[in-house]
Each structure stands twice: as structure tokens, then as C-alpha cells.
Amino acid sequence: MNQATNFRNDLQGAGALMIGGAHDAVSAKIVESTGFDGIWLSSMGACVAGKALPDISLFTLTDMLNLAQNVVAVVNLPVIVDCESGYGDEKNVRYLVKQFERIGVAAVCIEDNPYPKRNSFYMTGRSVLPVDAMLAKLESGLAARESDAFLVVARTEALIAGLGVKEALSRARKYRDIGADAVVVHSRDWPALKLFLEEWDGGAPLVVIPTLFPQVSFNEMSSAGFKVVIYANQAIRAAISSMQTVLRRIKAECGANGIDLLENVASLEEIEKIVCLEEWLPDAN
Ligand code: SPV
Numbered sequence: 614m615n616q617a618t619n620f621r622n623d624l625q626g627a628g629a630l631m632i633g634g635a636h637d638a639v640s641a642k643i644v645e646s647t648g649f650d651g652i653w654l655s656s657m658g659a660c661v662a663g664k665a666l667p668d669i670s671l672f673t674l675t676d677m678l679n680l681a682q683n684v685v686a687v688v689n690l691p692v693i694v695d696c697e698s699g700y701g702d703e704k705n706v707r708y709l710v711k712q713f714e715r716i717g718v719a720a721v722c723i724e725d726n727p728y729p730k731r732n733s734f735y736m737t738g739r740s741v742l743p744v745d746a747m748l749a750k751l752e753s754g755l756a757a758r759e760s761d762a763f764l765v766v767a768r769t770e771a772l773i774a775g776l777g778v779k780e781a782l783s784r785a786r787k788y789r790d791i792g793a794d795a796v797v798v799h800s801r802d803w804p805a806l807k808l809f810l811e812e813w814d815g816g817a818p819l820v821v822i823p824t825l826f827p828q829v830s831f832n833e834m835s836s837a838g839f840k841v842v843i844y845a846n847q848a849i850r851a852a853i854s855s856m857q858t859v860l861r862r863i864k865a866e867c868g869a870n871g872i873d874l875l876e877n878v879a880s881l882e883e884i885e886k887i888v889c890l891e892e893w894l895p896d897a898n
């Protein structure tokens with residue numbers, strides 16, 4: 614069974630799915646080995662890790678396609694690709710759906726940020742695409758699928774743009790009605806999402822990204838009505854702080870000769886396990 618079908622089946626199951634954000638192939642493998650239900654290929658993580666640049670559409674469709682190819686080659690979990698605002702208009706969305714479906718990811722997510730987009734947590738210059746333009750993108754993406762199993766996930770930034778719960782509901786309903794397979798309601802805070810859930814009339818699984826409200830537990834989000842919880846950028850943030858800690862210590866202590874450094878870095882054996890060295894080079898050790 615392909616990953617899109619697996620992900621669809623998982624969405625039908627009881628309980629919510631816990632998805633981990635990845636920014637490269639190795640972080641995707643770690644998300645998988647940790648027991649998450651799927652992988653979110655994060656635009657922010659990919660742009661930061663791959664280019665050390667801000668998440669403002671500088672990581673291109675081609676960059677993301679190459680990255681996704683490397684990821685699907687080494688994991689067996691459904692991969693949801695964060696395709697931002699679709700890298701253009703509905704023609705770009707048509708093209709990207711064909712490309713990402715072909716390489717074996719389970720889903721793409723398209724948000725109603727205008728293109729070029731800015732990460733949801735950059736505070737200034739917020740706006741959303743006119744709803745008809747977003748619907749044209751979704752329609753075009755849904756029609757471009759080879760198989761009905763492939764998922765096109767819609768994401769509304771209405772709350773992020775300060776447009777309120779009513780606008781978020783109106784957009785989410787329109788995205789659901791046009792056929793989006795799930796709807797991400799992105800928010801800076803949990804209370805707005807609780808108000809959203811009070812009015813939501815179902816019909817598509819809802820997705821939450823709790824980046825700015827880490828105090829709300831998975832169980833609380835799940836029992837409130839979210840079917841998917843995405844921990845989008847914790848891995849890249851952990852990687853950055855871990856690299857800073859270790860490298861600062863090496864620099865400060867004039868070398869990596871302190872044995873307690875080993876507590877903070879993966880062993881070479883651990884890396885060999887992750888990259889399946891034994892499979893590739895049985896006589897390596
Ligand atoms: C990403 O991971 O790129 C996202 C989620 O879009 S967030 O950065 O939390 O907005």
C-alpha cells in the first residue's frame with residue numbers, strides 16, 4: 614500500500630495522529646524511529662537547515678522536491694510536504710501536485726498566505742490570499758492528482774493574519790467543501806482554536822500546529838477535536854541548540870577532549886545505525 618493510502622487509513626482510525634517535523638533526511642529518520650505517525654517536511658526547517666535563510670519562499674519548489682525525494686527514499690512513514698503557498702498560483706500548484714505525488718509522498722499542504730509567503734511567526738506584513746484565489750489553487754491541485762488517495766491539505770492563516778475566528782471558519786468550510794482532505798487552522802494561541810472548534814461542523818479532519826502553545830498537551834488538543842497534531846519545528850530547534858552547546862564548549866575548552874562531551878553528541882555507532890551502514894558495507898567494522 615502506498616503512503617497516501619496509509620495516511621488516509623490512519624486518519625480514519627481512532628484517536629489523533631502525532632506528526633513530527635523534519636528538515637532533512639536524517640531528521641526524518643529520527644522522527645520515524647521515535648515512533649511518530651508521520652513526517653511533516655517543514656518549509657521553515659528546510660530553509661533554515663538547507664540555506665540558513667529565512668522562511669520567505671527562498672526554498673524553492675525544486676529544492677523541496679529534491680529534499681522530499683531524499684526523505685522518501687529512507688523512511689516508511691507518510692510524508693506531508695509543507696508546500697507553503699504553492700510556489701505561485703494555481704498552475705504552480707497543479708505542477709507541484711503532479712511532481713510530489715510521483716515521488717511517493719502522502720500529502721502536500723497549501724496555505725492561504727500570499728506568494729512569496731512569510732513564515733507565520735514573522736509578525737509584520739500579514740495578509741491572506743483572497744479566498745477565491747486560494748480555492749482556485751486547491752481546485753487545481755485536487756484535479757491534478759493521479760490517484761484519489763493522494764491528499765491535498767489546505768491551511769488557513771486567517772487567525773495568524775488577525776482576521777478572527779469567523780473568517781477562519783468561513784475559509785476552513787470553503788476549503789473543506791471544495792474537497793481538501795484535511796484543514797490546518799494555524800494560530801498563535803490555543804483559545805482562538807477552542808472558539809473555532811465550538812463552531813466547526815465537521816466534514817474534514819482538522820490539523821493543529823502548536824508551535825506557540827507548547828503547554829497544551831497532545832491529549833487536550835486531541836480530545837478538543839483535532840485529528841492531527843504537528844510538532845513542526847522542534848527538531849530543527851533542538852539541533853541548533855545542541856550544535857551551539859557542543860561547539861561552544863569545544864571552542865571554549867580548546868578541543869573535544871572532555872569526555873563528558875560524549876553525553877551531548879550521538880556516538881559514531883548511533884550514526885552508523887541510522888544510516889544502515891551494515892546494509893551498505895557489511896565489512897565496514
Ligand atoms: C513550518 O514548519 O514551516 C510551518 C509551521 O509552516 S510553523 O513554522 O510553525 O508555522
Ligand code: MG
Nearest residue numbers: 655656657695
Ligand atoms: Mg512552513
